[in-house]
Amino acid sequence: MPGLIGKKLGMTSVYSAEGKNIPCTIIEAGPCVVTQVKKVDTDGYEAVQIAYGERKEKNTPKALQGHFKKSGTTPKRKVVEVDGLQDSKVGDQVTVDMFIEGEWVDVVGTSKGKGFQGVVKRHGFAGVGDATHGQHNRLRAPGSLGAGSTPSRVMKGMKMAGRMGGKRVKQVNLEVVKVYNDKNLIVLKGSIPGPKGSYVVIEK
C-alpha cells in the first residue's frame, strides 16, 4: 500500500453542506524523502523506504547518519517502509498530493499509554454487578480465571490487568475531507490513534 508519514496536529469540527457536524483530524503529512528502494534481486522483496521529521545530527546514530547521507538528505526522525511507489528513486519527495478528497485511508499510530489498568477498563469486563447486598471491595474484580482441578492451570492469553495503550493501532476507513497540497496538510473524518504531535502513517 502506498503510504505517507505525518504528524498528528489536533482535531476540530466542520459543518457539511447538509449542516451535519463532522469531527475532523488534521495531520501534517510529508513531504517525505525516499531513502532506499528495495528490489527483489537485492533484498528479496519490493518496498520503498521513506523518512520524515527533522532530527539533529548530533542525536542521530552514526550508522543512520551515513544512511541519510547516501540518499542526500538531512537526518530524519521516522523511517517507514511502504510499497506501491516502485517507480520512485532515492532522494525523491513524496507529498500529500497522492491523496484525493473523498477517498478512504487507514492511519497507523501508537495509541496513548494508559499505564497499568484493571480488566474493566482494559478489556471491557462488566465488574461485579452489585455494590450492596453484602458486596465488599470486589466491584471491579475480574472474577473466575477458569475451572479447578481440570485443567488445574490458567489458560494462556487469559485477559487480566496490565499495561494498556502505547501499542501500534490501525484506524481503518477514514474519509479524506480535504487536502492542502501547498501546506502539506490533510484533514480526515474521525479520530486517529495517539497524542498530538505523534508520528502516524497514512495508508491508501
Next chain:
Amino acid sequence: MEAIKFVENDLSQINQYPEFKSGDTITVYYKIKEGNKERTQFFQGVVLQRRNSGANETFTIRKMSGGIGVERVFPFASPFIEKIEVNKHGNVRRARIFYLRERTGKSARIREKKMVKK
C-alpha cells in the same frame, strides 16, 4: 495550532454575531427543517456560558418555559443560526453562571449593565 486555525477558517463559515457574554439576554433565530420545509424559530434566554474556541465554540442559553427551566446549546459555527439579537447586557461577576439553575423568581434576576455611551 496555526494549521488548525487555518483549516477552521477555510472549512467553517465564520458568522459575525453581536458581542455577548454570560448574563446577557439574547434571542437566537434558527432555522429548523420539517420534511422539505424550512422555517425560523427563536429562542430567548440568559446566556449561561460560552465554551471552547474557534470552530468548536458553543454557548448555552437558559429560559423559563411555563415554570420549567429549558437550556439549549448552540454551536457558533452552526449553519442553522440565522441571527442573534442581544436584548439586555447583564451585570454578572463570573463567566459561567450555573448558580442561576438553583434560583427561581426574584433571586433569579440579573442586574442590567449600564452601558456608558461614548
